[in-house]
Amino acid sequence: GESVGLHLPTLSVQEGDNSIINCAYSNSASDYFIWYKQESGKGPQFIIDIRSNMDKRQGQRVTVLLNKTVKHLSLQIAATQPGDSAVYFCAENHGSGNTGKLIFGQGTTLQVKP
Amino acid sequence: SQTIHQWPATLVQPVGSPLSLECTVEGTSNPNLYWYRQAAGRGLQLLFYSVGIGQISSEVPQNLSASRPQDRQFILSSKKLLLSDSGFYLCAWSPPEGKLFFGSGTQLSVL
Numbered sequence: 001g002e003s004v005g006l007h008l009p010t011l012s013v014q015e016g017d018n019s020i021i022n023c024a025y026s027n028s029a030s031d032y033f034i035w036y037k038q039e040s041g042k043g044p045q046f047i048i049d050i051r052s053n054m055d056k057r058q059g060q061r062v063t064v065l066l067n068k069t070v071k072h073l074s075l076q077i078a079a080t081q082p083g084d085s086a087v088y089f090c091a092e093n094h095g096s097g098n099t100g101k102l103i104f105g106q107g108t109t110l111q112v113k114p
Numbered sequence: 115s116q117t118i119h120q121w122p123a124t125l126v127q128p129v130g131s132p133l134s135l136e137c138t139v140e141g142t143s144n145p146n147l148y149w150y151r152q153a154a155g156r157g158l159q160l161l162f163y164s165v166g167i168g169q170i171s172s173e174v175p176q177n178l179s180a181s182r183p184q185d186r187q188f189i190l191s192s193k194k195l196l197l198s199d200s201g202f203y204l205c206a207w208s209p210p211e212g213k214l215f216f217g218s219g220t221q222l223s224v225l
Contacts (some may be wrong), residue, residue: 043218044204099211099214100148101148104157106157107156
């Protein structure tokens with residue numbers, strides 16, 4: 001079946017360390033992937049996205065890696081800060097051409113220790 | 115710049131009562147509009163999306179309906195709420211080939 005899953009429900013890191021959040025997907029037809037950050041009681045905020053014709057994309061302190069061979073997506077956060085504490089969701093679309101029709105994973109909670 | 119407004123922020127309703135959640139987008143025209151629901155501690159599930167006025171696609175069978183009476187207005191409704199309708203409802207918009215932007219959400223509690 002179709003699913004998007006994160007490998008760990010909770011990730012705890014020390015402030016200043018790098019964080020890596022992983023995600024697996026099952027639909028080979030997916031051609032667009034996106035990471036969101038959600039703080040408690042708020043709507044998800046866009047972090048970074050990547051299309052299937054790329055395997056790496058960098059933003060400010062964040063990098064997304066896409067491995068289509070093993071259907072794996074990861075989000076790397078450099079020099080993690082307390083403000084990075086939140087739930088992180090990966091999401092994919094299924095090649096529908098509508099990039100807003102997304103299948104979301106269950107989320108990974110990132111806890112940053114001072 | 116584009117902004118999305120969603121209200122109310124919280125809502126407590128009795129079982130069997132009607133529901134109307136409203137969402138409006140500013141600063142863009144002909145956006146794709148979406149309603150997602152998030153159960154506690156879970157990921158988001160797409161309920162409805164719309165690519166134009168009066169055009170509604172339902173993704174999952176449910177007790178809810180959606181309408182788009184104007185280009186930048188999206189409404190989520192129910193005639194009679196169920197306990198299972200409780201959750202965090204998020205409106206979102208995207209350009210036709212762009213990323214999804216979410217509103218601030220409505221926490222609905224059906225008692």
